[in-house]
Amino acid sequence: MAEINFTSLKPYGDTTDDGAVQLSFTLPVEPSAKAREAATQIVRGWGFFDVKVAHMSKIGVNYSLFVVFARTDRGIDYTKIEVPDLGGEKRSYKEIDKLILANVKRPIRVVGACTGYDAHTVGLDAILNMKGFDGDIGLERYKGFRTVNMGSQVPTEELIDRAVKEKSDAILLSKVVSQKDIHISDMRDLISRLQKRGLEGKFILIAGGPRVTHKMALELGYDAGFTIGAKPSDVANFLYEKMVERMDKGEAELPPGKKKRGK
C-alpha cells in the first residue's frame, strides 16, 4: 500500500493522492455543448482539474443535470486538525435504558425547544420524538428519559421556565437557521439568561443543529454540541454519562433512595 501523506491529505479514487472527486449538480439551462462547457468551467473555477462531465441530461424544462468527475491537488494537514471528542462509547437504546435504570434510578428529565424565530423542528424531533432518525428511536421512547418537546419558536425565557417547572436535568436547544449567525446569538441568549436567573450550572446544556459543532458549543458554555448525523442514542448516551458524572459530583439530584423494592 502506498504511503499516505497525512500532512496533505487528499481524496482517494483508485490511486493514492489522485485527489479524485465526484460531483453532481443542476444548472438552470437546457443541455447543450455550451452548457457542458459551462459545467466544466464552473468546476475548474472551484480549483479542480482533469474535469470530466460524465453525464448531462435534461430535467423538466430549462434545467440540466450534471455528473462530473474531477481531481484536486489541494490537501489538508490532517495532523493539525483538532476536534474535541464527545467521548463515550456507542451504546444501543436498550443498553442505555438499562444503565439509566441501574445507575440513575429515575428517568432523566429533558426539555427541548427551537428558540427565537427558528421554526425548524426536524433536528429536535429526530432526537426527542418516538420516531427518531435512521432507525434509531427517539428519547421519548426510552424508559430512562422523561421528555418535553416544546417545539418551535419558543422564547428563551419560556424554555427556562419550563425546565425549572419540570425539574429538568437537561436542556436541549436546537438551532437550524443560521443566517447572520442567529444560531450563535440564540445559543448565547440561553446562557446569559440562565446566568441572570442564577441557574448557571443547574442543567446539562446541549445544542444541536447543522451549523453547530461540539467545539463551538463548548466555547459558548454548553456541555455538548451535536450536528448532522448525530443519533438519538448518541445524545442519550452523552446525557446518561453526564448525569452519572454530575451525581458523583453532587451536582444533580440523587436517585430516590426508597425506590428499591425487595423481591
Add this chain to the structure above:
Amino acid sequence: MSYASTIPLSPKKIARCREIAKSIGSEVARLIQANSTVGTERAVLRLLGFNEATPNDQGQLFPIANLICDQVKSQGRLHEGALYWIANAMIALGEDIPHLQEKVIKREIDIGSINSQDSKKVKTLANQLSKEAYQNLIRYRKERSQIAKSLKDPVKEKRPLKYVIVATGNIFEDVTQAKSAVLDGADVIAVIRSTAQSLLDYVPQGTTTEGFGGTYATQANFRVMRQALDEVGKEVNRYIRLTNYCSGLCMSEIAALGAMEGLDCLLNDAMYGILFRDINMRRTLIDQHFSRLICSKSGIWIMTGEDNYMKTTDAAKSGDQVLASQFINEAAALNAGMSKGQMSIGHAMEMDPNYEKVILMEIARAQMTRQIFPEAPLKYMCNTKYKSGDIFTSHAIDTIFNLIGSMTNQGVILLGMLTEAVHTPFLQDRSVSIRNANYVVGGAVGLGDEFGYRSDGFISTFAQNVLDDALKLLEKIDRMGIYKAIERKTFADVSRTKDGGKGADGVFEVERGRYLNPFFDLMGSKI
C-alpha cells in the same frame, strides 16, 4: 403445494375483520351524532362562501370563518350551528352572503349578537343555502372530471401512479419544481405543508412564499398549483393529480377548500393527528367525518397515514396494527359514503433493510394489502426510516421499492428520494428518483401476472400471519373501545387520552332538534 397469482388468504377472516371494524366505528359514530367542532362549523362557513380574511389586532390576516365562528361561540350559540346564525343574520338584515361577509369584514356586525328570527324561516333558508353550496361542489366536481377526461388518465394504464413531493416553502418555486417533475414523468404532485401547519387552528390566507420545510396549504396556493398542473398536463397530455394534506385542526376546512379548488387527493387521517401531532381525538374524529363527506362528494381520494406507524415501531412486527387501522379507516370512510375506489389506503415499505428476507417480507405485505383492498388505489410509501444521507444506498432501496410497488400493482407509489433525511428534495433529486421509477415501472408492467406465490411459501405464511394478528388485534380493540385502545398504545406505540391533546376546547355538544348542518344529509352521511 401449489402456485397461484395471489396469496391464499382466508376470505372469512377478511370479512370478519370488516365486521369488527364496523363495530369499532359505531363508538365514533355516536360521538359524531352528539357533537360538532369549531373546525366543522368553519368548514360549513367555507362551503357557504365565507372565504375572505381580515387583519386581526396584530395585523395578520385572519379568516372570516374563524371570526364568525368566534362571534357565535362567544355568545354561547354555537350548539345550534354556525349555519343557523348565518341564516338568522341574513333574514334579520336582508343581506346575501357576499354583503354579509363584507359587513363582517368591516366589523359592522357581529353574527352572534343578532336577534333571533323566526326559527322556521331560518331553517328553510339554511336548507336552501346548503343545497346551493352542495350543488356548487357537484359542479366543481363535474368541471374537474371533464378536464380529466379531455386528457390521458394514467389511472387507466394499469401501473402505479408516480407521486412526488414539492416542498420549497414558496408556492411559485413549487410550481417550477412540480412542472419539471411532470415533464420527467410524475403523475401526482403533493405539496408538502409548512412544518406543524396541522396545529394551526385556522387556514392561512393568500399565496405564500415563506414556509418551513413546506408550503402553507391555503386556498390561493391550491389555485396556483392547480392551474399550473392543468397547464403542464395539457402539454404532456396526461391528467396530473394534485394532492395536499388536511389532517390536523383544520381537517374539514381544508377539505372544503380543496374541493373548491379542484384537488384530486387529500392526505386525510385523524389517527395521524391524534398520534403524531397530539391533537384531541374527539376533535379530529368529528372533523374527519365531515372532511370525508366533502371528499366523498367531490370525488377526492382520501389518503390514509398508516405508513407513519412503522416509523415508531419495528415495521417487520407492526403489520397487524397497520392492517387493523386500515380496516378501521375503511369503515369510517364508508360511514362518510365514500366509494372504495376513493380510498387510497396507506402503507409503506419501512422494514429494516438489513433484515434477511426483508424483500420477501415487503412483497408479502404489499401483495396482502393489494388483495384485501382490491378496489382501493393503495398509497404505498417508500422507506424513509432507514435513510441517513448515504444517497447511493438510498437510491438502491428506492429501486426495490419501485419494483415491489409495480409487481404488486399498488395504486400510487410515493417515490423515495435519495436525499431523504438530508434536505427537502432538490430538483435533481426528484428527477433522478422519477428516472428510476420510469425505468422500473415501465420495465415491470405485467410482472405480477407472470409469477405465482407458493401456497406454503415464506411470503404466503408471512402474509397469513399478519392477517391473523390483525384479526386478533381488532377483536381486542373492539373489546376495549377505540379510545381506550389508543390510550393503551395500540397504534404506533403512542398513548393519547380521550380528553387530552390540542383542540379539545373546540369540541361542543350540539343541541338536538335545533342544531343545523344539512350537509350531513345532502352528502349522504351514514351517521
